[in-house]
Amino acid sequence: MSDTSTETRRPWILAAFLIVTGALGWWASFSLTIDKIAVLTAPDAVLDCNFSVLVQCGKNLESWQGSVFGFPNPLIGLGGFVAPIAVGVALLAGARFANWFWIAFNVGIAGALAFVIWLISQSIYSINTLCPWCMLVWSVTIPLFWVVTVRNAKGGVFGSRLTRIGTVLEPWVLPITVACYLTIAVLAQVRLDVLRTIF
Amino acid sequence: MPDERQTKNQRREAAREAARLEREKQKRRDRLRRWLIPTVSTVVVLAIAAAIVWAFVSNQAAPQSAAGPRNMISDGILFTSDQQGGVAPVETGAIQPSSTPTPTEDGDDGLAHIVTYVDFSCPACQGFEATYADTIESLVASGLATLEVHPIAILDSHYTTPYSTRSNNVGACVADLAPDSFLDVMSAMYVSQPAEGTAGLTSSEIIDVVHGAGLDDADVDACIKSNHFEPWLTAATDRTTSDADLIAPGAQGFSTPTIVVNGEVWDRSGDIMDFIQSHITATPGSD
Numbered sequence: 001m002s003d004t005s006t007e008t009r010r011p012w013i014l015a016a017f018l019i020v021t022g023a024l025g026w027w028a029s030f031s032l033t034i035d036k037i038a039v040l041t042a043p044d045a046v047l048d049c050n051f052s053v054l055v056q057c058g059k060n061l062e063s064w065q066g067s068v069f070g071f072p073n074p075l076i077g078l079g080g081f082v083a084p085i086a087v088g089v090a091l092l093a094g095a096r097f098a099n100w101f102w103i104a105f106n107v108g109i110a111g112a113l114a115f116v117i118w119l120i121s122q123s124i125y126s127i128n129t130l131c132p133w134c135m136l137v138w139s140v141t142i143p144l145f146w147v148v149t150v151r152n153a154k155g156g157v158f159g160s161r162l163t164r165i166g167t168v169l170e171p172w173v174l175p176i177t178v179a180c181y182l183t184i185a186v187l188a189q190v191r192l193d194v195l196r197t198i199f
Numbered sequence: 200m201p202d203e204r205q206t207k208n209q210r211r212e213a214a215r216e217a218a219r220l221e222r223e224k225q226k227r228r229d230r231l232r233r234w235l236i237p238t239v240s241t242v243v244v245l246a247i248a249a250a251i252v253w254a255f256v257s258n259q260a261a262p263q264s265a266a267g268p269r270n271m272i273s274d275g276i277l278f279t280s281d282q283q284g285g286v287a288p289v290e291t292g293a294i295q296p297s298s299t300p301t302p303t304e305d306g307d308d309g310l311a312h313i314v315t316y317v318d319f320s321c322p323a324c325q326g327f328e329a330t331y332a333d334t335i336e337s338l339v340a341s342g343l344a345t346l347e348v349h350p351i352a353i354l355d356s357h358y359t360t361p362y363s364t365r366s367n368n369v370g371a372c373v374a375d376l377a378p379d380s381f382l383d384v385m386s387a388m389y390v391s392q393p394a395e396g397t398a399g400l401t402s403s404e405i406i407d408v409v410h411g412a413g414l415d416d417a418d419v420d421a422c423i424k425s426n427h428f429e430p431w432l433t434a435a436t437d438r439t440t441s442d443a444d445l446i447a448p449g450a451q452g453f454s455t456p457t458i459v460v461n462g463e464v465w466d467r468s469g470d471i472m473d474f475i476q477s478h479i480t481a482t483p484g485s486d
Contacts (some may be wrong), residue, residue, distance in 0.1 A: 171237040178241050182248055195255050 011091055017147060018088030021140040022081045028136040029077025035133070036061050036072045049132050054197045057131035065122040073119070077137060080112060084144060102157045106148055113145040120184060124191050138184070143177040267294030267431040268375035274300040274435045275314060275349035276374040276381055280342040288378035294431065300438070303347060305461065309481030311344040316439055316457040317385075319366040320354045320399065324456045325389040331471060332386060343479050348385065351436040353455060354395070362399025364429055369405060371428035372419050380414040387412035 031049070038045040039061055050056040060066050066073055087097075087105060097105075116138050123129055150173050152158060154166030169176075188194050270276050272291035281287035294300055305312040313335060317324040338344040350370035354363040366388055373384045391408045393399045400408065402424045409419060422428070439445060440453045447457060448466040458465040460478045465471060 171234040175237045175241045175244070178244060182244070185248075195252065 010094055011151075014147070014151060015088040015091035018084040018091070018144075021144050022084030022088060025077055025137055025140040025144075026081035026085065028133040028140075029074040029081060032057065032061065032074035032133045033072065033078060036066075036074060051132075052197070054128075054192060054194065055130050055132060057129075057133055059127055059129050060123060060131040060134055063122075063127050065119065065127065074133075076115075080108070081140075083108060099157050102152050102155070106152050106157070109141075109145050109148050112141050116141045120187075124184075124188050128192060130188060130192070130194065139181065142180045143173070146173045146176050263425060263429055264427050265296035265430060267300075267435070268371040268428050269293045270374045270378045271371065272301045273303045273347065273349075274438065275303075275347040276370075276378060277303055277345060277347045278339055278382065279345045280340055282342070284340055286336055286339045286346070286382070288374070288381060290378065293375070300435070305345075309479065310342075311338070311460050311475045311478040312347070313339075313344055313475060314347040314349065314459040316349045316351060316445065316453075316455055316459075318351055318354050318363055318455045319370060319385065319388045320352075320358065320363040320392065320395075321455045322392070322395065323454075325392050327456045327458075327471075328386060328389045332382075334472060335475070336382065338475070343481060344475065348381070349435070349439060350385075350432075351439050351455070352432050353436060353440060353453075357395045358393075358397060358399045360398045362393065364432060365399065365402070365423075365426060366405065368426045368428050368432055369409065369423055371432060372422035373409070373414065375428070376419050376422065377414050377416055380412065383412045384409055384414055 035047050035049060035057060038047060039058065047056070047058050050058050061072070069076075083105065090097075119134065120138055123131060123134060150166050150169045152166070153162040154170055156163050185194075267274070270288055270291050270293075272294060274294070277289040277291075278286045279289060303312075303314075315327075317327070335344065335346055339346045348370070350367040352361075352363040352367045355361040357363070369388060370381065370385060373381050387408050388405075391400065391404075391411075405423055406420050409415075409423065442453075445457055445459070445464060446453050447464050450467075458471060458474075460475055463478070465474050
């Protein structure tokens with residue numbers, strides 16, 4: 001009896017996580033969009049996100065990687081980050097989704113992660129900057145991917161064989177996320193000598 | 200009997216309830232165990248990362264100065280009588296980046312204007328200091344002479360670390376931040392001078408020497424650690440060693456200590472005090 005009640009309890013932690021990370025990602029995308037417009041209207045505009053040669057977003061926005069699909073990347077985030085917010089709010093309201101919905105959601109987030117990994121490599125190895133808003137997008141996309149993927153595995157979305165793996169991995173989502181952050185930090189440090197530049 | 204039955208039922212209920220509570224407890228314990236290792240390991244990894252960053256940042260030497268030290272506008276620090284039986288440094292600005300020193304204007308006032316070019320790591324300068332520093336200082340105190348000390352670094356190759364640069368940077372740091380302590384610190388640096396051919400003193404050993412001379416100032420310590428005035432020191436050393444007018448009569452080239460009194464370079468013959476006295480035409484207390 002108590003088991004069933006736990007199952008049907010609303011996953012409010014997951015919901016809150018989706019809403020917060022989605023909102024942060026959307027806010028970062030929105031800020032980048034505004035900055036992009038500022039640069040387009042006045043090429044020598046002073047952007048709030050430009051702190052130094054290393055920490056800036058102007059160079060990222062002007063790079064070809066910043067509009068890799070022919071339009072500014074932040075527009076993707078402006079649309080995409082609405083999804084986790086919507087799913088989070090729906091979960092809070094007690095919604096239950098079909099398997100295909102979770103799979104589609106997971107595929108979308110995996111795509112976001114793949115895109116973000118590519119952007120990280122371009123920023124560190126080609127553009128040689130750390131762009132504050134971009135980094136906020138990276139840092140929400142990474143845990144979004146792990147939380148949703150592990151949640152889906154545990155919930156049997158990918159079949160019953162993966163539920164065990166999901167259950168085992170669940171407590172490891174935080175360490176995995178931290179490990180991803182640290183990996184990026186180390187790569188950036190090795191390539192850009194961030195610490196010497198900032199301090 | 201109905202009563203007995205009820206008791207039996209109640210007992211069964213109680214047992215069920217106890218078992219349920221035990222199961223709940225076990226579940227909570229399992230959950231704690233499942234989450235404990237990942238959470239603790241996260242905290243540990245973050246703590247290690249923070250420690251590494253902190254160690255790196257705190258070991259980061261402060262940026263060096265492009266400008267020279269204050270109170271050394273002539274590349275040297277000038278001391279005159281404080282009119283109360285002591286000596287006092289003359290405060291000046293600093294040589295600005297890519298600017299050149301402003302030589303001290305010595306009036307034709309009957310005083311001996313003594314300029315010394317010394318290297319804190321040079322044994323001959325140590326000997327000069329030990330023999331004459333007190334006499335010269337009292338001469339300055341009495342108002343018969345002025346003393347301008349130019350620390351330069353020419354002996355880096357005599358140590359296994361650039362001790363010459365590191366030790367003379369101390370002079371610049373003290374002139375910049377605590378000019379009143381300059382002569383005391385210089386004296387202490389000579390007393391603690393390491394033997395040539397060694398690594399010289401470490402930065403923390405140098406700081407101990409400076410503290411021992413009565414100057415305990417975190418800014419000075421930081422300035423010493425970062426070799427803050429190394430760019431100026433290198434430039435001042437180049438200016439000094441390339442000045443043909445500073446080669447002592449009869450010498451092959453420049454060396455330390457070089458003593459100049461009223462523009463005349465001491466030829467290192469005889470007693471320096473006689474040489475200095477010969478330039479004094481004023482009488483004590485005539486000021």
